[in-house]
Amino acid sequence: MQLDGTPPPHHAPGGEPGAGGRPHLLMCAPDHFDVQYVINPWMEGNIGRPDIARARAQWEALRAALARHAEVVVCPPAPGLPDMVFTANAGLVLNRRVILSAFAHPQRQPEEVHFAEWFRAHGFEVILPPEPYRFEGCGDAVFDTHRQLLWLGYGQRSSLEAHPFIAETMQIETVSLRLVDPRYYHLDVALCALPGGDVMYHPPAFDSPSLAEIERRVAPERRIPVSAGDAQAFACNAVALGEALVLHPISDGLRARLRERGHVTEEVDLSEFHRAGGSAFCLSLRLDHTHRPAAGAAEGLSAQAGRVIDLQGHLLNTGLMARVLDVITDNGGSFDILEFRAGQRPEDQSRARLRVTAPRPSQLEAIIEQIHARGGDADGVEQGGARLVAASKDGVAPADFHVTTIYPTEVLVDGQWVTAERQRMDAAIVVERPKGEPPRARCTLMRDVRRGDLVVCGFDGVRVKTPSASGHHDEFAFMSSGVSSERRVEIEVEKIAWEMRRIRERGGRTVVVAGPVVIHTGGGPHLAALIRAGHVQALLGGNAVAVHDMEQAVLGTSLGVDLRSGAVIEGGHRHHLRVINAIREHGSIAAAVRAGFIRGGVMHACVECGVPFVLAGSIRDDGPLPETVMDLVEAQRQYAEALRGADMVLMLSSMLHAIGVGNMTPSGVRLICVDINPAVVTKLADRGSLDAAGVVTDVGLFLAHLTAKLGITTAPEAPLLAG
Numbered sequence: 001m002q003l004d005g006t007p008p009p010h011h012a013p014g015g016e017p018g019a020g021g022r023p024h025l026l027m028c029a030p031d032h033f034d035v036q037y038v039i040n041p042w043m044e045g046n047i048g049r050p051d052i053a054r055a056r057a058q059w060e061a062l063r064a065a066l067a068r069h070a071e072v073v074v075c076p077p078a079p080g081l082p083d084m085v086f087t088a089n090a091g092l093v094l095n096r097r098v099i100l101s102a103f104a105h106p107q108r109q110p111e112e113v114h115f116a117e118w119f120r121a122h123g124f125e126v127i128l129p130p131e132p133y134r135f136e137g138c139g140d141a142v143f144d145t146h147r148q149l150l151w152l153g154y155g156q157r158s159s160l161e162a163h164p165f166i167a168e169t170m171q172i173e174t175v176s177l178r179l180v181d182p183r184y185y186h187l188d189v190a191l192c193a194l195p196g197g198d199v200m201y202h203p204p205a206f207d208s209p210s211l212a213e214i215e216r217r218v219a220p221e222r223r224i225p226v227s228a229g230d231a232q233a234f235a236c237n238a239v240a241l242g243e244a245l246v247l248h249p250i251s252d253g254l255r256a257r258l259r260e261r262g263h264v265t266e267e268v269d270l271s272e273f274h275r276a277g278g279s280a281f282c283l284s285l286r287l288d289h290t291h292r293p294a295a296g297a298a299e300g301l302s303a304q305a306g307r308v309i310d311l312q313g314h315l316l317n318t319g320l321m322a323r324v325l326d327v328i329t330d331n332g333g334s335f336d337i338l339e340f341r342a343g344q345r346p347e348d349q350s351r352a353r354l355r356v357t358a359p360r361p362s363q364l365e366a367i368i369e370q371i372h373a374r375g376g377d378a379d380g381v382e383q384g385g386a387r388l389v390a391a392s393k394d395g396v397a398p399a400d401f402h403v404t405t406i407y408p409t410e411v412l413v414d415g416q417w418v419t420a421e422r423q424r425m426d427a428a429i430v431v432e433r434p435k436g437e438p439p440r441a442r443c444t445l446m447r448d449v450r451r452g453d454l455v456v457c458g459f460d461g462v463r464v465k466t467p468s469a470s471g472h473h474d475e476f477a478f479m480s481s482g483v484s485s486e487r488r489v490e491i492e493v494e495k496i497a498w499e500m501r502r503i504r505e506r507g508g509r510t511v512v513v514a515g516p517v518v519i520h521t522g523g524g525p526h527l528a529a530l531i532r533a534g535h536v537q538a539l540l541g542g543n544a545v546a547v548h549d550m551e552q553a554v555l556g557t558s559l560g561v562d563l564r565s566g567a568v569i570e571g572g573h574r575h576h577l578r579v580i581n582a583i584r585e586h587g588s589i590a591a592a593v594r595a596g597f598i599r600g601g602v603m604h605a606c607v608e609c610g611v612p613f614v615l616a617g618s619i620r621d622d623g624p625l626p627e628t629v630m631d632l633v634e635a636q637r638q639y640a641e642a643l644r645g646a647d648m649v650l651m652l653s654s655m656l657h658a659i660g661v662g663n664m665t666p667s668g669v670r671l672i673c674v675d676i677n678p679a680v681v682t683k684l685a686d687r688g689s690l691d692a693a694g695v696v697t698d699v700g701l702f703l704a705h706l707t708a709k710l711g712i713t714t715a716p717e718a719p720l721l722a723g
């Protein structure tokens with residue numbers, strides 16, 4: 001054993017196993033060890049605190065423990081570099097080649113030259129990681145001898161983008177794991193791959209896709225989850241040498257579990273080094289790991305996926321830029337800002353081009369989808385044509401079919417960008433290539449996909465035209481502010497009235513979606529007045545809105561409550577059943593109106609004014625009314641038909657029907673959602689588009705304000721028939 005950095009005489013250059021095939025480890029004496037700065041949470045409060053003499057003794061004890069199983073080589077420490085003792089961070093060594101570290105923190109960067117010098121002097125091929133990315137050696141690269149792969153950490157120190165380079169350079173499969181807790185700032189403090197295939201790890205250190213990846217690759221009986229107590233005693237920072245596991249003392253429970261699995265612990269107190277955030281594994285570097293380079297192409301060694309996107313709009317003053325960057329990192333991705341042109345004045349737009357990287361294609365898709373949902377104009381610029389896959393069965397799309405949003409979507413087919421027709425969310429895109437004509441694309445519900453249809457899959461060759469983020473978002477602020485004051489409701493209603501008047505003047509279409517609460521709150525006469533004044537081009541609802549409207553028209557009650565006096569009428573809870581029965585006898589609502597049975601209210605206005613209505617059925621419906629469509633696929637079709645060409649959709653207190661309508665409505669259609677529950681309004685109106693607005697208020701009051709602002713006098717209620 002030599003302590004001066006000279007390899008032992010039998011030690012072959014490059015650190016091959018020495019005599020008897022013993023492993024080789026690199027250590028660095030703690031001559032200059034201390035805590036002099038804070039670059040991880042363990043260092044906090046520990047500046048100048050380590051007992052240096054004790055640290056030296058602990059290090060010697062570790063070296064002795066390791067030397068029982070391995071050849072230990074020691075490289076010379078450098079003054080002023082207190083963390084150089086943690087040689088695991090020197091680089092990643094495999095097959096006598098080393099990818100040198102490029103440290104994230106400037107405090108550790110000067111270590112790089114010392115380690116590079118040592119590796120070169122000892123015959124290793126030294127490779128630098130790709131600029132400008134960070135990589136902290138075996139701190140974030142754990143070699144799994146059993147699976148012949150590298151577990152790679154990112155999210156705290158090393159860059160995700162460096163991973164494919166590592167995979168290609170070392171010709172080894174890599175699995176990227178995101179670290180989410182700054183205390184577990186390196187992978188080697190949260191995961192240890194043991195010989196024979198066991199993996200010891202601390203689950204809370206990882207995000208859920210990373211945990212899923214660990215679970216996918218490591219069978220349940222081979223997983224050794226480590227508690228917070230043991231993880232904080234650096235149990236995962238263990239050096240595995242055959243059966244021996246050299247580490248800081250651990251709990252009896254973990255020791256017993258490890259023993260059960262055939263691992264014999266050798267526990268060495270390393271508490272002085274814990275003040276700097278390191279333990280046994282950090283204090284040593286394996287030099288002799290070899291692996292069989294993966295056969296075939298470098299492709300597939302890393303699952304990483306990337307895409308370049310463009311963002312445009314008021315990126316800074318709407319906070320969109322920050323939101324997009326958060327979406328990327330919160331979902332386990334990373335970004336390079338390739339270009340950023342900031343608007344110079346409040347009215348100027350900004351432009352950014354980003355490369356988004358994710359550890360797996362599924363995560364990239366989730367990120368791109370969320371950027372769209374937040375209003376980012378995420379045009380892919382590095383892409384070929386759309387990937388088209390033929391459907392193998394009627395009513396079933398290919399597994400990774402592109403799921404549409406509310407935003408206009410274009411697909412690149414045969415070199416042309418084609419806009420998908422009938423834009424709606426949650427659909428597939430079917431492409432047709434008629435002979436001698438340009439290709440066509442259409443949003444198609446999965447149930448309508450036919451065998452052999454060419455369906456767009458993934459995000460390649462797809463661009464989604466989200467509106468440029470605009471500086472005007474008072475509606476959003478209004479909507480998310482919770483319960484609105486009466487005055488604010490009035491102001492908002494005034495704006496809606498103005499828009500409705502303009503839509504009517506230009507012969508546009510306003511579609512109303514209404515729930516029975518409209519009737520219960522006394523809004524019925526107002527809605528009927530809007531219909532008569534030509535402000536409603538179609539009415540969508542369920543059985544209940546029509547039932548209670550006609551109950552009111554016939555008996556003066558809604559759900560048995562007298563709407564004029566507010567009194568509960570004896571036996572009134574059965575009123576609506578009698579009305580349904582009578583309408584069924586007439587054969588239809590229209591027939592009941594024509595027969596004079598229904599003389600007022602919303603349904604009466606629809607029939608008289610020729611305004612089409614669609615009543616979609618539900619499991620709780622009484623009756624139902626003859627017009628209620630109990631076949632839901634057919635009801636969805638009729639809703640979609642009624643919504644075609646709508647300029648505005650007024651969604652009045654029906655969560656069920658409003659959600660259905662929201663899914664069918666493309667962006668560009670003005671959506672106004674009125675509900676007393678702020679959570680419902682947020683859900684319905686928060687589509688990341690400025691077309692949506694919400695009003696949190698009583699719907700009866702809303703309708704009264706609306707007719708007033710439109711200057712419509714609500715007709716006195718129709719004379720009632722005797723009950």
Ligand code: NAD
Pocket residue numbers: 514515516517521541542543544545547576616617618620621622623653654655656657674675676677680697698699700
């Ligand atoms: P829903 O739960 O989908 O929506 C009701 C909404 O009204 C809720 O979001 C609630 O927050 C809101 N709301 C309550 N009070 C309000 C107020 N004063 N002002 C504004 N918003 C208010 O329920 P739904 O649309 O009533 O019914 C769901 C389905 O059940 C429909 O298909 C309906 O036809 C059916 N239904 C049938 C019958 C019947 O046949 N007798 C009766 C009730 C409901």
